[in-house]
Amino acid sequence: MSNRDTPDLDRAADRVSAARADTEARGETFYPGASRIHLAMFPPKERWDDWVEYDSKSWPKKVEKRYMLVPTSCFNCEAGCGLLAYVDRDTMQVRKFEGNPEAPGSRGRNCAKGPATINQVTDPDRILHPMKRVGERGGGEWVAASWDEALDTIAARVRAAIVEGRRDEVTYHVGRPGELGFTSEVLQAWGVDGHNSHTNVCSAGARAGYSFWLGQDRPSPDHANAEVILLISAHLEAGHYFNPHAQRIMEARQRGAKLIVMDVRLSNTATHADHWLAPWPGSESTINLAIANHLIQSKQYDRDYVRRWWNWEEYLRACQPDREPTFEVFEQVLATLYAEHTFDQAAAESGIAADRLQAVAETVATAGNRLSTHTWRSASIGNEGGWQVARTLFLLNALLGAVAVPGGTYPNGWNVVKPKTPVNPDPVPVWNDLHLPLEYPFAMYEMSFLLPHFLREGRGRIDTYFTRVYNPVWTNPDGFSWIEALTDHDQVGLHVALTPTWNETAYLADWVLPMGHSSERHDIISYEQYDGQWIGFRQPVLRAARERLGETITDTREANPGEVWEENEFWIELTWRIDPDGSLGIRKHYEAPDRPGEQMTVDDYYGWVFANGVPGLPEKAAEEGLDPLAYMRRYGGFEVSDGVGPIHEGEVGEEELDDVVVSDTGRVYGRGPAPSVSYSSGGAPEPDAEGRRAVGVMVDGVVRRGFPTPSGKLEFWSSTLADWGWGDVALPGAMTSHVHPSQLADGEVPLISTFRLPVQIHTRSANAKWLNELAHTNPLWIHPSHAREVGVVTGDLVRVSTHGGHFVVKAWVTEGIRPGVVACSHHMGRWKPSHQTEGVDSPSPRMQVADVDLVRDGTRWSLQGRVEHGAYDSSDPDMARIWWTDVGVHQNMTFPVHPDPISGAHCWHQAVRVTRAEPGDAYGDVVADTARMRAEYEAWLGKARSARELSPNGERRPHWLKRPLRPVRAAWAIPEQAGTDAAGDPDPP
């Protein structure tokens, strides 16, 4: 630099110091806070009340816009990433959503779906008023009605069901819960076994695999600290926590960690992998076992960990009773158990060369105990026996001791906060066989996708059916059977759809009640996204903003658009109308904790939870001079702990070790008080015969906390499976998928339908214009060699025939998929009946849907006369700019149900024939026959083994396994069958 221009640094420094002092004397912040040179740039939180940005639409003029920044949580997938709503202080409307740096899981980062929340809020076609059906159900005619009428109508029916002892006739069918149990508490308060989740079409397979090992049904991989990351996935999104996991995987990759992805498609995730394996669908367990065998035969497993933490002794005693139950003997057995699972054998099953599999195994072996693994949907939910994919994957963690250590995989419950709440009803007194029938004693969880078949068989009826953030007609397989059930008033008495937007199921409702999007509702959330515990708060941001300005708002409808409500307040009000005088003993649960006789508000509820149920939060809030609720309203997130560590290794305190008994296999029982924990403990191991609680497990002479399994250890061998008639699969193993080559008829190939498009989530993101512009169709992935056989090129129409019907879709010829396998994303193909009326009070969705005629001919159904939507005029000028018309094809309606006999999962993969479209076929055709669907259902039902025949204790389900809304113990007993005695034998004539 030129010396002649040397500035006076001391003077400059003095000027800066003086300016800072002046600024801070005014109570303002001089420096702008976190750096703005990176992608992660956030307004400093002390400026969230009055944040200034230049108005982008005024460029190049520098027009300042002033915002109030209010946190909430995204609701577009399970991850619940933090959002900051930018509330325009002039208009008090939300201008945009960005990341919330105070959210511990997402750390201020979001995927495309987070900012797109603004599209959903401003969707011109959203439902703004309660709508009541007129005419026939499904007839498409609606009138706006009052909330009072809706509440009184619904409350009268629910009250009647309760009073008349029909407690199994109230069902709440939920897709994405997005909360920590508020609604389950409501159902429990009502005393109805009415929780019906979507889990069986989602994650039941993985949950079963993890539960039998860990006693907890989800994995919590510590990707950020791993050396090797092994994903069995269909894009990271298939693992629930796309954004929180993706950012931590990238951190690990930057450190040099290796990434292995098993996926039949070249997914976005697979493109980042060091090893991408595209196996034949259903062979994933075989590959896992080959890796395990490599670790065992080469003695690269953690012997001491296996000795201390596997239930090998229980296994030897039960399965090898003639051998001495020593660890040395177990190692000899272990070396033989998986010896057949060579790389050559896995290569034959998977179609992947043995040397590539060996390279992957050797990579896994380098991880030590820093191996993070994850499977959630994908192969676990695609295949019959898919639960073994999770079980064999976790076998690798268990071999390496990569369990609940940095870089390993944790049981999810230890990385989740489960706060106490002020609502503590007694367990429900009944068991709903429509949800958890005897044929599926291990189901994870309710067999919700079989509901139409159960109703048709007369297993029960539903008086009042709530659907909430769920669209079973579209999301579930066999959608036409759902239409048959929902249009039959004898099967479903009243259908209430709680939804922000119209959907294929809501068209078949009696009431459609508008509920808020993520910035218009209250929820608390906590998810396992790293080795830590955090809690997030979803809140109606305009309500919170106005309260910051001094308003008092007691009903979220005052701040939401139109008459849009939120479920928390709805359920509380409905509960009061069900039991207006408290005589049913229900209302008391929703009275204000400090004002008996007054209705509980959301502030009462969450104020109590944050003050009493979240360790450390009151103290943190006090540091800032706030009460806990005010803290969460201001910041939206709180980290309870970072680095939970191996809970199972913790020594059990003396206070719990009262009147201790130790079983043959080391399970320790005692009568001391249970510890107060903030995490979700998962399974509920049974007490001993004298009623002592399972407090821990003896390991090398020390009583340690252990795992929430029957044995207290990692269950390599599942006594539960063995005791309930499935001893043949009690060890981690490979099962034959229904799309294994041996199971396919000539000409059939597997169809993979479970993969997501990274910017879409089922039906929830369907009204987000930005996301639809990014991804709006779902062609059939087909390998070039396969396409040549079929005789199609990209863009040609193909007919895909399932065992229940067929659909017509465009081909996309790509080398990004395994030859001989086809794939079609399940996110696309939204439709609405063409007779659905449109009007001011009942706007009908026009974006990303096709109008169709629902045509029924006996049991044969079809979607015909498809009319695509393109640009249209509305209050949003962007809708006139829509440049695409293809919205994809709804394939799920052609899929028969495939209930896995153990996990209860719907095994999504389909055996299909792919042919050129036939004359008369048109793009988007969907045809299915519900009689063929029933035949397929009955064939799969025949694979189940009923608890009536195999229960070892006369109960419907292993009591230690997790179950939503656990009823009183008496309800677990298998009832006598009509016409039989207690043992199930026919009554004598």
Add this chain to the structure above:
Amino acid sequence: MSAELLRALSVVAERPGPEHARVARALDLSPIPDDVSWTQVFVFNLYPHASVYLGAEGQVGGEAADRVAGFFRALDAVPPPEPDSIPTLLTAWAQLRERADDGDVRAGHAAATLVHEHLRSWLPLVLARIEAMAPAPWPDWARLVGATLQRGDGALIDGLPLHLREAPTFTDPRDGGGEGEPDSGGSLVNQVLVPVRCGFVVTTTDLRRCAHETGLALRLAERRYVLGQLLGQDVPTTLRWLAGHGESTTTAAWDGWDEVAGDAAAWWRDRAVTTADLLRDLADEAAGATVVAP
């Protein structure tokens, strides 16, 4: 050195928003930096990352960025996402200076190391280019930063910074190209755009000036393509222009830095002069050749 001043200078180098204005005013910068000028300087021309000037590829990240990250790790700190950016480095310097002012001897030593290894090893070159070509107020900002670097922090450290000791050389394309670059034409373009190899900086604006001064046609694209197009039109002219540009800008940039930057100033001058000589030699050879092969 004033930690307050360093912090203010680092903040101003961040992408400007309304809240940066008061800091810029305190520094007497006029006009207040805005997105347009910041983008013009730091996005289109002089990327604010040490790795661009010290790395073997002339790009953000890589081994040069790892060396800076290693500095943070050596201090038991988690490296920030972009450890080698100007705002990050100046902020780190400010923080170390604050700790040193509070009596932390180790922080004082670290501050001197940071200045020697990761700031004076390259930043004077960039500051000089900003002074020469950037719109206001960036030249004033550059002079302030330059003056802080001149004043330094602690005792002068002898020897060449590691970045420069590890720097790859400019390979004569007639010898088979640069490292891993068998294509001689491509390697020449690649190497001219890597400051630590050639000893000077060629920005987008420089290439426009080259086209203007030589009368060659300019294509609007990224630098590699633009330079290729210039060479495609006239190899000797383009190479001679590059030689003159590199030698003059680098020599001027390091003028007055020998006393405080130690061997780094001489290193950069030597490298620029050596490259310029080579380019002129190549130009002469191309002028005598019948086939132009850039």
